[in-house]
Amino acid sequence: MLALNVSKEVISAFGVMNERLEESNTATSSRNDVFMAGLELKAQEQPAKYADLRDKAKQINVLTNEFYSYIENLKIAAKKTVDDPKDYEVMDKSNFLDERFFNGDRLEKDGKEFLQKMADYKNGVNGILGGTYPDVQADINAKFSTEPVPNRDLKKIEYLSYHYKGFPLIASLAKFSQLQSDAKNAEYQILSKMLQGELTEQVDLNNFKTLLADKKAAYYQGETFNGEIVVGKVDSISQPDKVEISLDGRPLVKDRDFVLRGGIVQLKVPSGNAGDHKITGTLFFQQDGVEVPVPVNQIYSVIAKPKEAVISADKMNVVYRGVDNPITISMPGVPTNKINATAAGLSLVSGSAHVMRPGAGRAVTISVVGEIDGQKIPTSKEFRIKDIPRPTGTIRGEDGSVQMQRNSLEISTVGAQLFDFDFDL
Helix, strand or coil: CCCCCCCCHHHHHHHHHHHHHHHHHHHHHHHHCCCHHHHHHHHHCCCCHHHHEEEEHHHHHHHHHHHHHHHEEEEEHHHHHCCCCCCCCHECCCCHHHHHHHHEEECCCCHHHHHHHHHHHHHHHHHHHHCCCCCHHHHHHHHHHCCCEEEECEECCCCHHHHHHCCCCCHHEEEEEHHHHHHHHHHHHHHHHHHHHHHHHHHHHHHHHEEEEEECCCCCCCCCCCCEEEEECCCCCCCCEEEEEECCCCCCCCCCCCEECCCCECCCCCCCCCCCEEEEEEEEEECCEEEEEEEEEEEEECCCCCCCCCCCCCCHHEECCCEEEEEEECCCCCCHEEEEECCCCCEEEEECCCEECCCCCCCCEEEEEEEEEEEEEEEEEEEEECCCCCCEEEEEEHHHHHHHCCHHHHHEEEEEEEEHHHHCC
16 A cells, blocks of 8 residues: 655645535535425426426436435545544545556546546536536536646646546545535536526516506596506516406406416406496415415596587576476486485486476576595586466467357367476476
């Protein structure tokens, strides 16, 4: 056995360095496992967004673990050559790897296998990434290169000979641990880059659009428009896992009343009657295994579509005393249940239909208050009160100058009529 002329202090220093590397490798492995578990969860929650990343990460993880285990088995075999693997001062000999990797100037089977494992890991990672992360791949290519290495005299030495031939066993163990560290750190960098790229895409301004947030759905001329322009994210992949919404208290059914399209809940229901309508409920999303509720509380207004012109004879605003005068009261854009009309002798029949039976006086004012979006809109209109017209006398149903035989006059009926008066008395 060849014992190298290396001080015990240097040998012990290699041992301490190897311990630190192994501790770091354990921590990095645990961190990568947590990372993979989180990515797996996200892929289950949002497969369209994370499944491809998860699949690539799994391939990297398998390659890294295979290479890591191969190196670990070499370390275990090397430590079995000493009674106490913690007694670093006796690990100053080089025969274990000299005999395992080399046969004179040629490589043994295990030496060739070592170089092949290095190349397989490097090429495997590059094949999976395909040039996606050039900075990480450049680092991997450098650290896992098996090309000849120039010595201090610039003479090129074969990789295995340069790094492992004739070195103390503890130094080779430390180099093995460093290779394991390089592989685990490469895996971590790749996983970080993958998630960082997805997060960058999520916050990319190209995925945002301006949205108009206002306190009500309709405004009247002369009102102050107090809407707010905000920036919202448009995500065609993230869509709710569950939708529970209602329109005016009526539950909406998926595929009948709404569909999920590209992260959007697209409603397809009749707009309803004129007035305000409320959409309430909850959208549920999965985030890190937890169901996150997002409340929905929106209002939209429906304005009645004009069907006819409003025509009034300004000189004919008249109601008659002593009869029921039918009056229709409405306000454009305001539902009938939000309209309140008051006047002496006025009563509601149904909807917009009212009846007025005026009393004494020469005029009556109808006051109307409509309410929309919590705002009251008052208006009024005055009507003249007229007495029922004097009746016209008739004989035999005829008025004016009537000629008839004397004997017919004796049997004719004398009456009175209100001509051109549209009320039944």
